[in-house]
Amino acid sequence: MTNQRVAGRYTLQHEIGRGAHGAVWAAYDEVLGRTVALKRLGRASGPGIDAARAEREARLAAQLGHPNVVAVYDLVTDDGDTWLVMEKVDGQALSAVVRDAPLSPDDAARLLAPVADALAHAHGLGIVHRDVKPSNILAGPEGAKLTDFGIARGSGDATLTRTGLVTGSPAYLAPEVAVGGQATPASDVWSLGATLVHLLTGRPPYHRDDLDNAPLAVVYRIAHEDPPVVAGAGWLAPLLATTMAKDPQARPTMAEVRDQLARTAHAAEHTMALPAVPAIRRTSRVAAAAVAALVLALLVVAVLALRPDGDRTPTTRDTPSSSGGPTGATGPTTSPATPTAAELEEFARTYVATASSDPDRGLAMLTPAYQAKSPDYASFWGKVKNPEIVDLSADPARMSVTYRYSYVLQGQGRRREWVTLFLVDQGGNLLIDNASAG
Numbered sequence: 355m356t357n358q359r360v361a362g363r364y365t366l367q368h369e370i371g372r373g374a375h376g377a378v379w380a381a382y383d384e385v386l387g388r389t390v391a392l393k394r395l396g397r398a399s400g401p402g403i404d405a406a407r408a409e410r411e412a413r414l415a416a417q418l419g420h421p422n423v424v425a426v427y428d429l430v431t432d433d434g435d436t437w438l439v440m441e442k443v444d445g446q447a448l449s450a451v452v453r454d455a456p457l458s459p460d461d462a463a464r465l466l467a468p469v470a471d472a473l474a475h476a477h478g479l480g481i482v483h484r485d486v487k488p489s490n491i492l493a494g495p496e497g498a499k500l501t502d503f504g505i506a507r508g509s510g511d512a513t514l515t516r517t518g519l520v521t522g523s524p525a526y527l528a529p530e531v532a533v534g535g536q537a538t539p540a541s542d543v544w545s546l547g548a549t550l551v552h553l554l555t556g557r558p559p560y561h562r563d564d565l566d567n568a569p570l571a572v573v574y575r576i577a578h579e580d581p582p583v584v585a586g587a588g589w590l591a592p593l594l595a596t597t598m599a600k601d602p603q604a605r606p607t608m609a610e611v612r613d614q615l616a617r618t619a620h621a622a623e624h625t626m627a628l629p630a631v632p633a634i635r636r637t638s639r640v641a642a643a644a645v646a647a648l649v650l651a652l653l654v655v656a657v658l659a660l661r662p663d664g665d666r667t668p669t670t671r672d673t674p675s676s677s678g679g680p681t682g683a684t685g686p687t688t689s690p691a692t693p694t695a696a697e698l699e700e701f702a703r704t705y706v707a708t709a710s711s712d713p714d715r716g717l718a719m720l721t722p723a724y725q726a727k728s729p730d731y732a733s734f735w736g737k738v739k740n741p742e743i744v745d746l747s748a749d750p751a752r753m754s755v756t757y758r759y760s761y762v763l764q765g766q767g768r769r770r771e772w773v774t775l776f777l778v779d780q781g782g783n784l785l786i787d788n789a790s791a792g
C-alpha cells in the first residue's frame with residue numbers, strides 16, 4: 355500500500371504497528387511538509403465505527419492540547435474509509451518497552467506521572483479515556499504520550515457486548531466496567547494502576563501462566579479475585595493498592611495519582627530510591643487507611659531526604675521499639691476500634707509484597723518479640739519471588755488474616771501455602787505477633 359495518497363494529501367510510507375483496528379502508518383503530509391501517523395478506523399458508513407461518534411471524539415481529543423497526549427491533527431475520509439491523522443511519535447508503545455524486562459518502580463513512576471497528568475487534565479474537561487493500557491502509551495523522546503482517546507470505539511474495544519461476549523484485551527478494565535458498567539474517571543484510575551502492574555511485572559495483570567487467559571476467564575478473575583499483589587512494587591505498593599481498589603469510590607482521583615507518582619519519583623531521585631515504609635496505620639475507613647499509609651510513606655521519604663547524611667537505617671518512627679510496648683508511632687491518634695476485614699486483608703497484601711521485595715522492611719512489620727523468634731526470616735524471604743495471593747479472608751474478631759499464596763522459591767520451583775497471620779495493634783500500627791503456615 356506504500357505511496358498511496360490518502361485524502362489527496364497524506365502519502366503512506368510504511369506500516370508502524372498493528373492493532374485490533376488494522377495498521378497504523380507513517381505518512382507524509384504533502385501540504386504541511388511533515389511526517390504524521392495515520393490510523394485507519396474503518397468504513398465510514400460500515401459496521402466498523404460510528405462515523406459521527408468518531409468525529410465527535412476526535413474533536414475532543416484534538417481539544418486536549420496536552421504535551422503528553424498524542425496530538426490529533428485531522429479526521430479524513432478516503433474512498434469510504436475513515437482515517438485519523440495524528441502526531442507521529444518516534445518510539446515504542448510501553449507494552450513493547452517492557453517485553454524483555456520490567457521497569458523499576460522509579461522508572462515506572464517517572465514514565466506514568468505525565469500520563470496521569472494528561473488524564474487528570476482530560477477528566478477536568480469531562481473526558482474519560484476508557485482504554486488506558488500499555489499499548490496506548492507511546493514512549494517517545496519527549497516522554498510518554500497517551501493515545502486512542504476514546505476514538506476507536508469499535509470492534510477492538512475491550513468490553514462486554516450485549517451478547518455477553520468479551521472483545522479485545524480486558525486485562526486493564528476496572529471490575530465495574532468488566533461486568534458491563536459505565537466507564538468513569540475512577541475506572542481510568544484503575545486502568546492506570548493495571549498499566550503500572552504491567553510495567554512492573556512485564557505482563558498484564560490477571561494473566562496466569564497456569565490458567566486460561568481467554569478474555570472471559572480474565573474478566574471473571576477481575577470481577578471475583580483480589581487485584582494482583584506485585585512483589586517488585588516497592589514504594590509504589592500502597593499506590594497500587596488504592597488505584598486498584600474494587601470500590602471505585604475508594605480510589606484516589608487521577609490528580610492525586612499524578613501527585614503521588616510525581617512526588618515519589620522526585621523523592622526517589624533525591625534519596626537514591628529509598629523504599630517507603632509500609633506502616634499500616636488504622637483509621638476508621640478503608641480508603642482513609644490506604645491514603646494514610648501512602649502519606650506516611652511519603653512523609654518518611656521526605657524527612658529522610660532532608661537529612662544531611664541520607665541515613666537509611668530505620669528509626670523509631672518506622673520500626674517497633676525493642677521494649678515491645680507501644681512504639682513512638684507518629685501521626686494522629688488512631689481509632690482503638692477493631693480493624694475491619696478489609697483493613698486486615700489490605701495489611702496481608704502489603705505485607706507479602708513488602709516482605710518479598712524488601713525482607714528488612716517485611717521484618718519491621720513483625721512485633722519485636724516475633725522478630726526475635728524469626729532468625730531465618732531474611733534468608734527465606736530473600737529467596738521468594740513472584741508471590742501471588744490466590745485466596746484471602748480475615749477474621750476481625752480474632753485479629754487474624756488467612757491467605758493462600760503461591761510463590762517461586764529460588765532453586766526449588768513454585769510452591770503453594772496457606773498462612774494465617776495473627777495481628778496486634780501497637781500505637782495505631784498493625785504488627786504481626788505470630789503466624790502459622792501449612
Ligand SMILES: Nc1ncnc2c1ncn2[C@@H]1O[C@H](COP(=O)(O)OP(=O)(O)OP(=O)(O)O)[C@@H](O)[C@H]1O
Pocket residue numbers: 370371372373374375376377378391393424440441442443444445446447489490492501502510522
Ligand atoms: N501516533 C503514533 N505514532 C507512532 N506510532 C504509533 C502511533 N499510534 C500507534 N502507533 C503504533 O502502532 C501500534 C498499533 O496501534 P493501535 O492503536 O492501532 O493498536 P493498539 O493500541 O496496539 O491496540 P488496540 O487496537 O487494541 O487499541 C502501536 O502499538 C504503536 O506502536
